[in-house]
Amino acid sequence: MGLTNRNESEVFADLVTLTAQPGYVYAVAQICHRDTLVTYRNEYTADDLSDLYDPERLIRTEINTLLGLMMRQPLDLTLPEPSQIKAYVARSDELMAELHDAMSGSMFDTLIGNAASDADHENVWKGAMMREPIFYGSESAYSFQYRDFFLEKHSCDDDWLRQNKGFTSRQAQQVARAMCSSMDSRASKLYLGDKVAKQAADDLLAHFEFTAEQVSQKTGLDIGIVQAVFDALTFNGDNAAFQEFGDFNSVAATPLLPTGRGSVLLFMHYAIYEALYESPFFWMNADPLYRQQASDNRGGFVEQFAYRRLAAVFGADNVFTNVNLIKKDVVAEADVLVIFGDRMIIVQAKAKKLTLAARKGHDGQLKIDFAAAIQKASDQAWECATAILSGTCRLVDDKGREITPPQSIKEIYPFCVVSDHYPALAFQVSQYLKYQTTEIVQPPLVMDVFLLDVLTEMLDTQLRLLSYVRLRVKAVKSVMTSHELTALAYHLHQNLWLDPDLSMISLHDSIAGDLDVAMTVRREGVPGKRIPPGILTHMQGTLYERLIMQIERRADVGVLELGFELLSMNDRSCRNIHEGLAGITALAAKDGKRHDFTLVVDEGKTGITFHCNPNPDSSAINDLQLHSEKRKYVQRANVWFGVSLSPAGDIQFGMTYDAPWVRSAALDELTKGMKSPMRMESVIKTLERSLRVEKPGRNDPCLCGSGKKYKKCCLS
Incomplete structure (x- = not known):
């Protein structure tokens, strides 16, 4: 029709x-x-x-x-x-x-x-x-x-x-x-x-x-x-x-x-x-004697819900409730505060419902309801963020504990969480929400308790949850969707990293099918896949995944940013890292020497240098530092990561260089004749050739180490 x-x-x-x-x-x-x-x-x-x-x-x-x-x-x-x-x-x-x-x-x-x-x-x-x-x-x-x-x-x-x-x-x-x-x-x-x-x-x-x-x-x-x-x-x-x-x-x-x-x-x-x-x-x-108590209970539910879900991901020691920011008096309050490395999440929770007049499309009431819940939560998160960044406030939670913020805060993510269903919430946010940002304070992520539940269920480690939040707020103006679950489902399928030249993408609700299945399997006990196929499954069992898992277990700012970079990569880059790591760790185990490779991503603006050190000593850090600095300079990159691993694939140490490229006479001299890194396809072929075992001659010593000639030992 x-x-x-x-x-x-x-x-x-x-x-x-x-x-x-x-x-x-x-x-x-x-x-x-x-x-x-x-x-x-x-x-x-x-x-x-x-x-x-x-x-x-x-x-x-x-x-x-x-x-x-x-x-x-x-x-x-x-x-x-x-x-x-x-x-x-x-x-x-x-x-x-x-x-x-x-x-x-x-x-x-x-x-x-x-x-x-x-x-x-x-x-x-x-x-x-x-x-x-x-x-x-x-x-x-x-x-x-x-x-x-x-x-x-x-x-x-x-x-x-x-x-x-x-x-x-x-x-x-x-x-x-x-x-x-x-x-x-x-x-x-x-x-x-x-x-x-x-x-x-x-x-x-x-x-x-x-x-x-x-x-x-x-x-x-x-x-x-x-x-x-x-x-x-x-x-x-x-x-x-x-x-x-x-x-x-x-x-x-x-x-x-x-x-x-x-x-x-x-x-x-x-x-x-x-x-x-x-x-x-x-x-x-309708009960005047209980009305206020019921309201207090609803507000407490949202705060405690957000606390429990976030504590399950970040650990109870890193999540705080009802945090007052105090100069002489209280200047702001965060309902829930999360600290992980040099990142922070500020949660402002609201139990305000959308009125009937707003649901009917009454313009004034719709904006009043939105302002009373979403806009107010966003404004309060901004007040908390600016108070924290001023460096003049003490942070004290509802248990009386003094909270020490990171010495250097890289990013703050405001979360605005509501307890009830707001129809077309994502669309309302795109049209009505006014907010401020800085290089540190990111755009607010607006959600209901239901989305927060799914986020923390499917992205149940600090690194994966924060990685998604970083990508989502970066794409806040370029992703059109009727519901945030669809954006999350898209990310779980193929990563939410978007080409900077892409102005807008529209996501259909059907994208959420695998996510719907996974949540139903987990909560209802029906037979099916608990993990949607995609970024959580396609690298299982690889050295890339092992690297991610190690970064997730530590809040070390030296490697945290690397974790975000790794999680934003496409499938080919993830495979290249696995194959490169497999090659250098195998070579180091074979000959006991240091081996390395470099991967350039993001159109040359970012790079990673991996070292595998069988016997790291005090000079290993200096070697990786100098190598990374030279690679960053030659590539004219803004960001460079250096990672040292053992032959078993364990992280030994890491470093991050994040600064705009500027010309340096000293580095010009130091890098004279230094070529750009090999393409990963060539790196992998080189590693494969180095690992290939040549068949010994008849009279050569046997590879098994018996001391006999090959013809009198394993050849027969």
Whole structure:
């Protein structure tokens, strides 16, 4: 279907009529089976997820819209003829496609009009323009993240939940998990029997139907507790407030739909897990005596979450919470501070939610909400960074410990972390965020707790996490994506280093398939690959990887920068390093002498000289230093690294030279006649020839060391 001539309100009116038809709920059941279930055999793979990226499928926000409109009147369980259900499904698809066209068309018309009138770019993306990205944006979280983080977020509210709702956070999670598990097992039986096409509509609906008795038996919980969870999450009323797109849809907050026959319907895992994570805010906010405590608990959750995830990567000794920067008084505060070598991360955490008016595209409210959370966090991170760099502040954490910052700080990375889903967060950041940078203070990286979780799960060492952050902030203006998970997935696949001449790349959500699989395998226990194929797998077992692992275990600034350089390389350069290291370490082990090679990267602006020293003495450091300085000068490079390794491939010492190239009469004389480094292909061939063992003559000593002639020993 091409761009429609109808506006959103006209399409909405048709959807209202369609969803009010008798038995429309059976069409929803078929749509959910078609568009929300993932089937796989033996091993879960990215290919199994391909249908989820099909633009023809209905996404969760679209299905919730259908459910919300359907519940504007009592649920009608009249069973239509199969042909009628099929017609309902087809018409739903048509209208949702038309809706997208109407919303997109309005947005593009405005963009074209602004471009024709030379409107200021900063004023182009008004709130109304954000409605399409907000409605159709990628999911912020995996459903299992909502499920698992619900306990972290609300276990401290258990007393209130027990007294006011009749259950604890863990009991609510058990109920939701049991319902979702039952949905999976029911669907698996259906698909294993290859009975999908033959399944009767009422049987298909039954896959989404539950009673408190069933869940009580499955969980072992008292039926009263199960019923209390049902009561808290069951839709009641007529959803009359849902009059247009962006209005509050009660089905999102209460996804259990009452059938009137003692059961409820739950159509999606995501719906109940998200509701558990989000809805307690509204319950507790309605209690004036608990409102402030609930707010404090939410804020504490974000800070503690960020601390735990970052401490798992950097070590608890390098991560600090609630760090006050003090002159005479407190001038700034970092919610979480990470120190690794000469790098720092400043985390500012916020629990501010996006309001309904902002989600509807109200320009003023959207910017107010953004300013109250994202912009404020970014500004606070900048204040902390400048206070630290002033050198006039004491740093004291919430345990009263005095923190000593690095003597020389190379880079500071601001992290702005929010606790809740902000629709189209990456897009909002690209349009609205204002920030300052210096050579040391980098652009802020904005994320929710869900992205921070995935970052620290997949990049679980200091060097790899910081390397990605460095590349991501460097490419902050040149990567267009609907969600930061897509940028991370691209990096895991082939590294996020971008050609400086590249102005912009756009990343499709389907790039995240292997990452989605890896996270599901890790958190849900399904069979499949725990590591996405790419930069974490393609050099396994090589000397390149061994070198990276050694750098990761040390915060030595002499080799830390080298680690970042190595992790930004393409596959060919990584292979060259492995083969070069294999050659010089083997030669050194064979003849006991020092061997070396040099690799030039980044169009000659950067280079690395590797030495392999079997018996390093005090002169080895001087030799490597002089060799690296001469190579840097001859190459006219800005950055040069020198690394000394043992024949076993262990780092002995390293050094970094980072300064613009300037002409020197002394170095001109010292490097007179010194040629540029050999191409790596030639280096590797030379090393291979040197390692090749020549066959001895008949009367030569035998290679086995027996002292006999070859003809009287191993030749026979």
